Amino acid sequence: MYLNTSLSEQTTFFQKLRSFDFILLFCVLVLGILSSLAMYSTDGGELLYHSKSHIIRFAIFFIMMIVISFINIKTWHAIGYIFYFLVLGLLIWASLFGITAQGSQRWIDLYFLNLQPSELMKIAIIVCFAKYYHRVQIGNVNKAKNIIIPILILLIPTALVISQPDLGTSILIGLSGIIVLWLAGVNVKYFFYSTLAFIISAPFVISILKPYQKMRILTFFDPDKDPLGAGYQIIQSKIAVGSGGITGKGFLKGTQGYLEFLPEKHTDFIFTLYSEEFGFIGSLFLLLIYAILIFRILRIGALSRSFFGKLFCYGFGSAIFVYITVNMSMVLGLLPIVGSPLPIMSYGGSSMLATMLGLSIVMSSKIYNKQQIA
Amino acid sequence: MLSEGIGSNIKKSNLITRRMFIASTAKAVVFFGIISRLFYLQVEKNKKYLTLSDKNRIRENRLHPTRGEFKDYFDNIIAGNLDVYELHVIPEQVEDFRVLITRVKQILDLTDKDIDNVYKVKNKQKPWETIIISDNLTWDEFTKINYYLYDLPGLKPVITVGRNYPYKEVYTHILGYVSEVSKDDLQKNETIKKRNVPGLRVGKTGLEKMLENEIIGTNSVQRFEVNAYGKRINQIDYENGQQGKTIKLTIDSEVQIFTKELLKDKAGSISVMDIYTGDIIAMNSSPSFDPNLFLYGISPEIWKKIKNDPLKPLLNKTVSGLYSPGSTIKPIVALSALENDVITTNFKVNCRGHKNPLEMHGGKYHCWKKEGHGYMNLKNAIKQSCDTYFYEAARLLGVDRLNLTAKKFGLGEVVLGNYFNEKKGLVPSTKWKKKVIGQNWYLGETLINGIGQGYIQTTPLQLCLMTAQLANGGHKIYPKIIFDKKSESVESIMDKMKLSEQANKDETNFIERTEKEFDSNKKTYPTLYRNKENVKFVLDAMFRSTNEVYGTSYSSRIEDPKYQFAGKTGTAQVKRITEKERELDLKTSQIPYKQRDHAWYIAFGPYNNPRYAVSILVEHGGSGSSAAAPMAKKLFKIIIDRHEEREKINNKNSTNI
Structure with missing residues (x-):
């Protein structure tokens, strides 16, 4: 070392x-x-x-x-979680006080730039997962705790972005996270089951869409x-x-x-x-x-x-x-x-x-x- | 611990590498999919999308085609064009139709009725079809609407072309009229369909309709680029349309107007034809109506009035009206009888008047003259129009031989081809009756045929052609109403006629000549007779009929040889005369209009050197000698005077060529 x-x-x-x-x-x-x-x-x-x-x-x-x-x-690794929560905070801020345009509240006015935290979340989610799985032993990846926590990490920002509403970005954030989960070694069956669940619930999801x-x-x-x-x-x-x-x-x-x-x-x-x-x-x-x-x-x-x-x-x-x-x-x-x-x-x-x-x-x-x- | 960690790390690395490999393969497949899609859109379907893109980008605005003009023989415009200012709107392109119409109503002071009409049209049409709010804006209104245009999006002020007939009702039956295009027009005429723009006016009758494809002209096309909102960015192309062909007629407006005045307040027809060139100098059907009424759409009241007029102004009587020719057929009966050697010129019949009618097979055949004509030879029979003589001549001749001669001289066939809704008329024969009516021919029918009654039916123009073909010495001619630069000169035609006359002398069998000779493409002027003397004889008899005492039209004669003409009267019964009526011997004015005889007169002149043939019909005018023949007297003066003007033009034309 x-x-x-x-x-x-x-x-x-x-x-x-x-x-x-x-x-x-x-x-x-x-x-x-x-x-x-x-x-x-x-x-x-x-x-x-x-x-x-x-x-x-x-x-x-x-x-x-x-x-x-x-x-x-090393520094990125060190601030992995902080970075994630910082962007999550910005997302909540944007949802509460952000600028509304074209019927969607997703921007924070930074004077030189209208920042869209959901875009940063695309990166933050990967950094966060990379840090999370960096520590997890190969044998523990599919333990319940190591499944539930990443799902929560992924679901919270995705849900926030959907509510802005910004379907496109939330899908991209979701997909980015799922890919990292796949790479980290999450058991194939979970992907299989969740895909099945998604297809079954699709009509219901569509019905609650705008x-x-x-x-x-x-x-x-x-x-x-x-x-x-x-x-x-x-x-x-x-x-x-x-x-x-x-x-x-x-x-x-x-x-x-x-x-x-x-x-x-x-x-x-x-x-x-x-x-x-x-x-x-x-x-x-x-x-x-x-x-x-x-x-x-x-x-x-x-x-x-x-x-x-x-x-x-x-x-x-x-x-x-x-x-x-x-x-x-x-x-x-x-x-x-x-x-x-x-x-x-x-x-x-x-x-x-x-x-x-x-x-x-x-x-x-x-x-x-x-x-x-x- | 360390080794275990390293081992675990290697395992982890292997796992992630394996998963990454699977993911990369998936990526390659997806990338390939996208490339295929690009290939499909950009290479395979490129043409399709290129067209779609052009359609998106380029809007075409087709403008009104300009109709060709009509001119008379002296180049006077008889149908011209004028600018018409219209206001169009396409509901689909308007944000709030109600607001727009209210604004337009204010600006133009439209009435509530106009607005109702607009909504009526709107409800009938598809939203992308043009509504014509007004087709009759003044220049002031037009500029006013243009001034407000910026805040009236969707409104389109349009300059269109309207038809103008400076001679009003004089040419209506020849030219017809134009009016807004109908669904029927679009279905029947491909050219109209192609050139159609909102508010297009097309020919509905007459030459305007028949020559539509030549005179309609081509659209000017404005092409401009638009953005997604349909807003014009710039004009990229302007294609100039071509005005339709200008059509020159053989008609002389002076004569045409004069014929109109002759027939004023009467129902009837006058035709004047050049006996060599076949040029129609005048062709009038009365009464007429002003075609300019159709420019802005005729009002229903006026239209109804025209339609229901008992004198039938909508009918072109000259070519579409069918009448019994009456005694005007007698020259042909005489000629046919002579040609077929049925009678000689010295053949005599005793006419004892209608007190002592000819009785045959239980039928009685009356002469028009109460006291009778006494012993008549052929010349006198024509001159005095003795019916009894012609019953006998027809009886000897037979209907089928008469049929041949009559057809040769132009009866029973259309005269001008396809230009008008021309009627063929009817020259009966035994075969015809068997075929169409399914009965045998009766001798009595032959008899009344001999005086132009019965089944035989002719149009005034046919009789004019018949007269012309007799007057020129018995040669076939080719009637035309549209001036043709390339047509032969009179001299050349006369030469050709002499040649065919020469050829005729060598032939003996007149009857067996085939129809082939009459093929109009060859433009020969074949003889229609066997023996020229027979034609001369008939013409001489017609001369006597007009210029000798006891002639039926003696009172209408002109003695000045310059204007002297020869003719034959005709009085066609429209119903069978009962014995009772015959006894009453009523004057024309005492008979109800609809039952009065049609008055006919056919003539040619000047007698010494004939050039023009005339046929005159006055519907229910009474006798030919009192109602029709006097018109010829006035008419020939004008015709012969105008002939000099016409010659000037001809000389000018020939020197130009």
Whole structure:
């Protein structure tokens, strides 16, 4: 144990800098550039509010990510629970005193940024679980206590976010947590039973959903039923993507986005616009960048000596994957529309902040990958 | 402890690696799924979505096509266009229809009745169909509504094209009229369907309807980009529509107007035709109505009045009215009898008047003249229109030989082809009767056929054509009402006629000639006779009928050779005259209108060098000599005077070519 400690303490600042994962950084930069181009396009080919603030945020959070990467992975482990409860506190605060917009109370006004604690919770839940299971012996994972406590840890924020209401984010938080539970070694039968329970209770759950949420799920199955109402987004998004073709309509030449056919084109539907302008090839390229990003995160996890680091990287990499697939499936008409941003690409400070925070923890486990945590 | 911990840690690592591997495999599968979906949308279905995207983005606004104009022979516009200012609204595009209509009502001072109508239309239509709030805005109202347009979203002020007929009722039966397009129009005419825009007016009758596809014109198309809210961003394309073809007629407005005045307050028809070119100089059916009434939709009261008028203004009597030709058929009966060698010109019949009618098979056949004509030869029989003579001539001739000759000269067939709702009329034959009525032919029917009564029915235009084909020396011509630049000159036609006359001399068997020769595409002018002398004889008899004492239209003659014409009167009974009525010998004015005879007159002139044929019908006008023939006297003066003007135009045209 002393061996590890001494090793890590001996590394200089430059050695740390050198052990950064540059491929990962490169991927993040490419995503930043692509998202800035897409944002520029949504502003109609001008450097207006959305594109400007997106670029500035990206720059700030990118630098922030590099700086935070120097924080020792040990520290993240140490503050794991505190971090979770802090974000949980913010969530409760947002639910009580937050800003309401579009019928949902989910933001805290921080003057320079409207913080959405639910986005941070996506990271906090992984950190919290990673710490929890770091300590649990393999034989004890499936003991009742070790099942019930994590479920509570997961259910409380998820329930809070649903009540905001923000179905999309709560689903993403839930999925992130469940993935970590899976990775930590929770018995397969629990997943099987809970899936079964979910399916059985689904009709009941749907019946207590808000009417607009119900409508979204129903229109997913038949978007043409109400082409100007709830099905509108799915239809228009599919038209935009489909009309892009192999090579796309060209940068700034997308007609669907430009003509305001795309709802929420800056945020959840940024991929639609991107795909319309850059086509199948452009979309493949974006997917490739994401794949490399996820691969690097998982690779770092694999090389990480500490169980905390490993679990976090695997968990976070998988979570990023879930965010991407949920968002893309949604805009491509494979899933009902739920609010879920595309990591880094979508406009939105909190989402980017959360992603960058997660990436810096990943980077930290790379820099301090020899670190053993007690 | 340490080793146990390490062992446990390794186990834990193995577990997580194993689970991670499963998760990664799942990820790869899902990623592949997304890529497939992208491929499906962007590569497989690209075309479909590209079209959808264009539809989304580009809105087309089709504007009114501009109808082609109609001109008379002297290039006067007889059907033109004028701008009409309309106000349209599409309920679907309006947020609050009631508020909008109330505002419009205030701005335009509309009546409650107008508003009721708008709601009535709205309830009948689909929400995306256009409602025409007003089709008759003044320029002031139009600018006013445009001024308020910014806070009246969904309202559309539209400039459309309306039809204008400067000659009013003069051309109604030729041109027809236009009125708002109906469902029926859309179903029957593909072109209208394609060019349709809200408020489009299309031809309903006459040439306006028959030439619809040529004159309708093409829509101008405005294409502009819109955003998701349907708001225009910019116009990307403007396609200029083409005005429909301008149609020039052979009609001379001066003559046409004059025929209208002749028939004023009467029901009847006048046709004037060039006996060589077949040009129709005038074609009038009376009474008529003003087609401009239909511009803004005719009021139900006026429409009802027109529809129920006993003089039938809606009927184009010239081509769709069927009448017994009466004595106007006699020249053809005479010609047929001569051609078939049934009688000679010296053949005589004793007419003893209707006190002593011809009795045959139990039937009595009266001459119109009470005292009778005495012994008549053919020339005098035509001149004085002796019925008894023609009973006898018809009896000798037989209905089937008469049928052949009558058909050759244009009876029983449509004259102008498909332009009008033309009636074929009827020239009976024994075969026809057997086939259609299922009875044998009776000799008595032949007899009354000989004086143009019975089954035989003709239109005024057919009789005009018949007269023309006699007057030109017995040659087939091709009547037309639409001016054709490429049509032959009169000189060329006359030359061709001489050639066919020459050819005719070599042929002897007139009756066996086939119909093939009359194929109008060849544009030959074949002879319709066997012996030219027979035609000359008939024409001479017609001349005497007008210009010699005892001729039936002697009182309507013109002595000036420049205007001198020849003609034949006709008085067609509309019902069988009873013995009692015959004894009463009532004057026309004493008989109820509906039972009065139709008055006919057919004529051609100038006699020395014939050029024009005329047919005049006055429905229930009484005798041809008193009601119809005097009109010809007035008419020929105008026709011959206008001929000089017409020649000027012809010369100009030929020098231009």
